[in-house]
Amino acid sequence: MKEHRPERPAVHARAKTARPGAADGPDDAGGGAHVTLQDVARRAEVSLATASRVLNGTTQVRPDLRERVLAAASELAYAPNAHAQALARASSQAIGLICHDVSDPYFAAIARGVTRTATEHGLLVMLASTFRDPTREVDYVAMLRAQRARAILLIGSGFEDRAWERSMSAELDPYVRAGGRVAVLSRHRGLRVDTVQPENREGAAALARDLLALGHRDFAVLTGPRALTTVVDRLGGFRDALAEAGVPLPDDQVVEGSFSRDGGFAAATELVRRGSRATCVFALTDVMAIGALSAFRHHGIDVPSQVSLAGFDDIPIVRDLVPSLTTVALPLEGMGERVMSLALRAPARRSRVERISGEVVLRATTAAPPEL
Amino acid sequence: MKEHRPERPAVHARAKTARPGAADGPDDAGGGAHVTLQDVARRAEVSLATASRVLNGTTQVRPDLRERVLAAASELAYAPNAHAQALARASSQAIGLICHDVSDPYFAAIARGVTRTATEHGLLVMLASTFRDPTREVDYVAMLRAQRARAILLIGSGFEDRAWERSMSAELDPYVRAGGRVAVLSRHRGLRVDTVQPENREGAAALARDLLALGHRDFAVLTGPRALTTVVDRLGGFRDALAEAGVPLPDDQVVEGSFSRDGGFAAATELVRRGSRATCVFALTDVMAIGALSAFRHHGIDVPSQVSLAGFDDIPIVRDLVPSLTTVALPLEGMGERVMSLALRAPARRSRVERISGEVVLRATTAAPPEL
């Protein structure tokens, strides 16, 4: 195909900007320049405008010209420069997805829903993992804003922190003002953006009631960082439902760990160390519950005969655990689809909130409390 | 901040291109235009060039001008247009990551390594899940090429299909010729690009030998689609090692399923249905093994006392399974870092191949075969 390479125009008004790896001339062996629409037009012997029209299918173009353009594009393996298109059209084909960690099954399932929906709309997903660093989260929003992403999706609990909220708003507000779309999952309403909101409080309360019905009266909770809204809601809902039944949840029965398998392991271990006499333990997320399950096993404590254990989320793997995990099921993949769809809809006068209810699923990690 | 909004120049050589949501004037309530460098320069009363220099820190700029530019940018909440930058600089800040499914723990772990490394280099990751559709894979490469992604990473087994190989090369070759970088994980060498190659064959062979040492002589294998190179290598390595020990692997003891939890469940069920008398089953991936474990349990077959089970990959969860899974451990996150790093290095004369060896980890799903 070398002989097909069109000549660059011999005369430029001024010298071309030198670019690394963009050598012109005969010795472009390693790293030639990209083929441009101009190249295609020249080879098809039509104007730039015509070539553009053919390739975008906007207007009618005479069949023979059309053929020539298509042939030229294919022969040159032309790929339009998305940046130039984005600039000229003032819109991009990408959306941004910010989560804490894609390798966490919870986010992975949601990301699956998001990417599938995005693909259906011909959009590309730019993925960012913050690893729970608030600063990095703000930085990513700035990058996505620079990318003129069509929408920015914030997945995962926000931080209860005024300073963070301010700097986040400082990025988000101008983005929205300029026409950007923002949708979030599991956030406090402080952000005033379209939201998909799992009913954490209600789900945890329903779980508490089912656990009480099993006969439990001594509970412990494995929580994540208190600064996360999800933690506040799930813990609050659980505690309130217990209180309604006249069952207290002593402070020393609430152990904090990170929202991870190891965090759950550590928190459960700490619980054991404290000599907890809880007959039922609620881990605020399934991922923590998995760690707790391992910790109990490690300490020779049988689940559920000695202690019952419940999680929250219903990530795919927990069905296959032995014993299978009791949890509050959330339609994770569907939630991903919902946030993406929400962000694709025209903005509303006031922010929308889609509530997602959780469903308690009693599996094998919970049973009646052991006899005294 | 409304009063700070700089006036647009009153006179244009011709009317501004009308853009949806880009209204000028007083009623830009919903969806104003983005703030541009021009706006910043005007407010700081400097030239465009100076504003650009300050914001990029390239050249020295007089301190007072510098201050003014910085102040203006911050007051206007300026975010540079990455597309314009990409166009002017002829390079972008994004890399593309193509995998089969992010929500699969195997890919999730690798994606984690990739994104972490990308972040360290200030790069954004564009993520695409193909859900194992070869056509979609080629389409994504085209999109990433259009985005002028700095690098394209292909994660996951390729397809043994001439037609697919051709169309993939048709996209990849011009991309590489134009200076794009490509690195792949688990591919056949046909693609001639930098590769991180887990030693599937050797790992499976080592596993076979350890299983033989345990006393097993009757094996079965749960495979994925034969068109995947990973399947060919793992199955081949396993079978060859058995053959070396004079142990056959009958064709009817090799059951094919999809590379997923459900595929593993189905394949194991089929094995049971066939009345297999294998004492040891090798699932080609951990994800399949998880499904198989559930299937055996479902059929009342105890692992490992009645049948031993082994997987491959060592995804994070398998340590927490009960019984914990015997497998061939691959440094998944590290592999993600390696592909990303490979793609960031200058291209070599001939493609590099980094071999990653797997390590057999005997856990609780394997034991000596039951007495006859």
Added chain:
DNA sequence: CTGAAAGCGCTTACAG
């Protein structure tokens, strides 16, 4: 150190 201006690769009203 600073500014005017060309150029990056497209799209699209405007005038045939």
Added chain:
DNA sequence: CTGAAAGCGCTTACAG
């Protein structure tokens, strides 16, 4: 239906 040309928002040699 087609082409010449402006404009999208930046960067960066070039000439002070």
